[in-house]
Amino acid sequence: MRLVFTEEQEELRRSVRRLLEKTSASRELRQVIDSDLGYDPEVWALMADQMGLQGLAIPEEFGGSGYGWMEQVAVLEEMGAVLLCSPYFASVILSATMLLSIDDPEARRDLLPGIAGGQSIATVAFTEDDGRWHDAPIRTTARPGDGVWCLDGHKTYVLDGMTANLILVVAATPGGASLFAVDARSPGLVRTPLETLDQTRRLARLELRGTPARLIGAEGAAKAALARTLDLACMAIAAEQVGGAQRCLDMSVEYAKTRVQFGQPIGTFQVIKHKCADMLLEVESARSAAYYAGWAAGEDPEALPAAASLAKAYCSRAYCHVAAENIQIHGGIGFTWEHDAHLYFKRAKASELLFGDAGEHRELLADRLGIESLRLGGGRIDA
Amino acid sequence: MGNSVHPDTDESAIVDAAIAKLLQAHPPARTETQELLGAVFDSGLAWIHFPVGIGGLGLSTVLHQYVYSSLTAAGVPDYISETPIGYGMAGPTIAEHGTEAQIAHHLRRIFTGEFVWCQLFSEPGAGSDLASLSTRAVPTGDGWLVNGQKVWTTLGHLAQYGLLVARTDPDALKHQGLTYFLLDMTLPGVEVRPLRQMSGDAEFNEVYLSDVLVPDSARIGGVGEGWGVAMTTLANERLVLGATTPRHGGAIDEALALWSAREDKTSAAARVLRDRLLDLWIRDDVAWLTGARAAQRRESGPGPEGSVSKIARSSINQQTYELCADLRGAASLIYSAAAALDGTAQPGYMFLRSRAQSIEGGSSEVLRDVVAHRVLGLPPSHRPDKGIPWNEVPRS
Numbered sequence: 001m002r003l004v005f006t007e008e009q010e011e012l013r014r015s016v017r018r019l020l021e022k023t024s025a026s027r028e029l030r031q032v033i034d035s036d037l038g039y040d041p042e043v044w045a046l047m048a049d050q051m052g053l054q055g056l057a058i059p060e061e062f063g064g065s066g067y068g069w070m071e072q073v074a075v076l077e078e079m080g081a082v083l084l085c086s087p088y089f090a091s092v093i094l095s096a097t098m099l100l101s102i103d104d105p106e107a108r109r110d111l112l113p114g115i116a117g118g119q120s121i122a123t124v125a126f127t128e129d130d131g132r133w134h135d136a137p138i139r140t141t142a143r144p145g146d147g148v149w150c151l152d153g154h155k156t157y158v159l160d161g162m163t164a165n166l167i168l169v170v171a172a173t174p175g176g177a178s179l180f181a182v183d184a185r186s187p188g189l190v191r192t193p194l195e196t197l198d199q200t201r202r203l204a205r206l207e208l209r210g211t212p213a214r215l216i217g218a219e220g221a222a223k224a225a226l227a228r229t230l231d232l233a234c235m236a237i238a239a240e241q242v243g244g245a246q247r248c249l250d251m252s253v254e255y256a257k258t259r260v261q262f263g264q265p266i267g268t269f270q271v272i273k274h275k276c277a278d279m280l281l282e283v284e285s286a287r288s289a290a291y292y293a294g295w296a297a298g299e300d301p302e303a304l305p306a307a308a309s310l311a312k313a314y315c316s317r318a319y320c321h322v323a324a325e326n327i328q329i330h331g332g333i334g335f336t337w338e339h340d341a342h343l344y345f346k347r348a349k350a351s352e353l354l355f356g357d358a359g360e361h362r363e364l365l366a367d368r369l370g371i372e373s374l375r376l377g378g379g380r381i382d383a
Numbered sequence: 384m385g386n387s388v389h390p391d392t393d394e395s396a397i398v399d400a401a402i403a404k405l406l407q408a409h410p411p412a413r414t415e416t417q418e419l420l421g422a423v424f425d426s427g428l429a430w431i432h433f434p435v436g437i438g439g440l441g442l443s444t445v446l447h448q449y450v451y452s453s454l455t456a457a458g459v460p461d462y463i464s465e466t467p468i469g470y471g472m473a474g475p476t477i478a479e480h481g482t483e484a485q486i487a488h489h490l491r492r493i494f495t496g497e498f499v500w501c502q503l504f505s506e507p508g509a510g511s512d513l514a515s516l517s518t519r520a521v522p523t524g525d526g527w528l529v530n531g532q533k534v535w536t537t538l539g540h541l542a543q544y545g546l547l548v549a550r551t552d553p554d555a556l557k558h559q560g561l562t563y564f565l566l567d568m569t570l571p572g573v574e575v576r577p578l579r580q581m582s583g584d585a586e587f588n589e590v591y592l593s594d595v596l597v598p599d600s601a602r603i604g605g606v607g608e609g610w611g612v613a614m615t616t617l618a619n620e621r622l623v624l625g626a627t628t629p630r631h632g633g634a635i636d637e638a639l640a641l642w643s644a645r646e647d648k649t650s651a652a653a654r655v656l657r658d659r660l661l662d663l664w665i666r667d668d669v670a671w672l673t674g675a676r677a678a679q680r681r682e683s684g685p686g687p688e689g690s691v692s693k694i695a696r697s698s699i700n701q702q703t704y705e706l707c708a709d710l711r712g713a714a715s716l717i718y719s720a721a722a723a724l725d726g727t728a729q730p731g732y733m734f735l736r737s738r739a740q741s742i743e744g745g746s747s748e749v750l751r752d753v754v755a756h757r758v759l760g761l762p763p764s765h766r767p768d769k770g771i772p773w774n775e776v777p778r779s
Contacts, residue, residue: 003676273755288672
């Protein structure tokens with residue numbers, strides 16, 4: 001197991017950090033939050049053209065660079081650190097993974113190069129009004145029409161559903177949960193933006209009324225593909241959470257060094273020091289969990305489901321805790337709209353709730369390992 | 384220890400060759416223990432990062448764990464668990480600060496377990512604030528006259544030697560008036576008394592030093608330089624601590640066994656226990672992963688993972704052993720302190736013993752201060768003992 005980065009991976013991380021520092025710092029973040037689009041197309045283009053970030057982990061035969069998941073972890077950590085508002089997660093993590101998890105070479109050839117090059121923005125629409133992420137009943141239906149399929153139903157909490165031009169919809173056919181590609185301009189598709197807790201990640205609700213769609217893979221193939229995509233999404237969001245949590249710690253430490261009360265920097269008080277030390281403990285622990293999941297994604301696919309749940313459960317709580325402490329250490333200013341602390345706090349909670357919260361992933365972990373067999377020697381996880 | 388480099392194939396090749404040669408010349412199954420351990424020392428596999436000739440191969444510490452696991456797996460006695468203080472603390476301290484005579488006299492015997500060591504640092508009045516210690520060493524014609532009391536001395540009743548820090552200059556600043564000795568525990572005036580702890584057993588000792596005449600040849604490092612030598616000792620504790628619980632082992636394994644054996648797994652009360660178990664299972668595994676990551680990073684110098692590991696680990700252990708007590712339910716009402724004193728294993732022992740884990744080897748509060756200063760760079764707190772001689776510092 002390898003939980004540290006190579007020099008090349010660190011160099012990639014530094015390049016991403018430089019790009020984001022230049023283009024997506026706090027001031028730009030505020031502008032993007034208030035914009036109609038919800039992301040900066042210029043930054044999106046820079047990410048694609050200068051650095052090839054959208055195609056990083058997509059195989060070369062589909063227009064990507066074919067790197068591994070640890071590279072993706074490093075990139076997502078940096079994006080999480082600046083709360084990057086971008087359809088990157090929806091398009092690259094969710095959609096590309098979904099397409100790569102389903103056996104349909106033609107669809108991959110048609111759809112992946114656009115995602116890899118950044119010309120296409122895709123998302124996956126799978127959640128419905130019950131808000132369930134795992135093994136949810138799918139009420140959206142697909143029926144074969146005249147050469148195309150027609151979808152009826154609704155999807156919600158769709159990441160970047162307003163900006164995506166390609167929407168991969170999970171719908172039920174007699175063959176089971178199946179995946180469909182829907183062009184965002186299709187007739188019968190009504191998209192409504194949702195007003196979100198987290199101002200840095202946009203969500204939409206989709207109504208499908210006889211919307212024409214293309215079946216991807218076989219009927220019934222979406223269930224397994226979605227499960228794998230969710231595992232990788234949990235791993236990926238854990239990496240984002242680590243980046244965000246580290247930034248909260250950095251903000252707190254910086255403030256504790258400069259904010260003077262009672263004639264001394266508040267960082268001289270042990271209560272503040274110990275809070276910061278505990279935050280560091282949470283961040284470093286979260287980092288270990290996220291890197292382990294990233295490693296498993298590439299090198300130990302059998303361990304991935306459990307590792308992903310471990311990371312999602314741990315990193316979610318760690319980020320929420322650290323983001324809350326960041327507000328507390330900043331005192332009054334930390335509660336204001338103008339300070340960034342609340343943006344991290346909201347992002348922390350929202351990213352815990354996305355794809356299943358910590359409690360849900362604790363249960364999933366128990367299921368995935370079989371808690372009775374977790375004992376040393378009898379377990380399925382091993383070092 | 385800070386000079387470790389990236390483990391290259393050369394290091395692996397050197398180590399593998401040395402192990403193969405050793406095991407061939409001295410098959411563990413057919414070699415007497417002292418002789419076998421002596422051969423390990425002579426082949427440079429005792430402490431691979433020590434210089435050649437004194438138990439080492441002049442390599443980095445990166446392969447330390449690998450060598451230890453390889454040798455013990457091949458049947459070499461567990462030289463770390465058998466002599467934790469000698470191996471982990473005395474050896475590295477003597478190798479770094481000792482005279483040639485001290486190195487020649489001690490190192491091989493430490494490794495073979497011929498000399499058992501104890502550590503004489505903590506005192507009743509100097510716990511977290513170790514540098515405030517009061518045991519005095521006064522120069523006499525032939526050496527030093529030592530008086531004082533030490534406490535929490537593991538293996539004190541068995542040790543031939545002790546790592547002693549004593550105050551030689553009470554008028555100096557507290558870190559500057561200390562001197563370090565390799566104390567012969569058989570000298571007249573050294574009295575070891577067992578110290579009974581809350582778990583009922585007496586794992587530690589108190590050591591009373593009354594007019595102990597210590598020759599100057601037992602001094603290691605310069606007069607007044609004891610603090611620096613003591614830092615070497617403490618920094619090397621990690622080399623021992625690094626070689627502990629396997630993944631999913633220890634406390635969490637016990638908790639899972641208790642859960643598995645439980646009949647009621649579905650009542651509301653059981654579900655609460657189960658969620659605690661899952662939460663602790665995750666925290667335990669994450670702490671293990673952090674340890675693994677720290678070991679992989681050690682090539683580039685110790686990172687924050689190592690500093691925070693102990694805070695996390697002690698808290699997880701305490702909560703897990705408390706969960707074990709809850710999983711046993713009413714049966715946890717029964718505990719025999721007398722049996723503990725006899726050394727009889729019993730359920731509930733670790734529930735009590737684990738309370739020391741957040742105190743011994745640096746309390747969690749002191750470690751948080753250390754992390755805040757050294758890792759996060761937060762400013763130091765107000766310290767009334769700073770900049771004044773030891774004998775003017777208020778003490779309880």
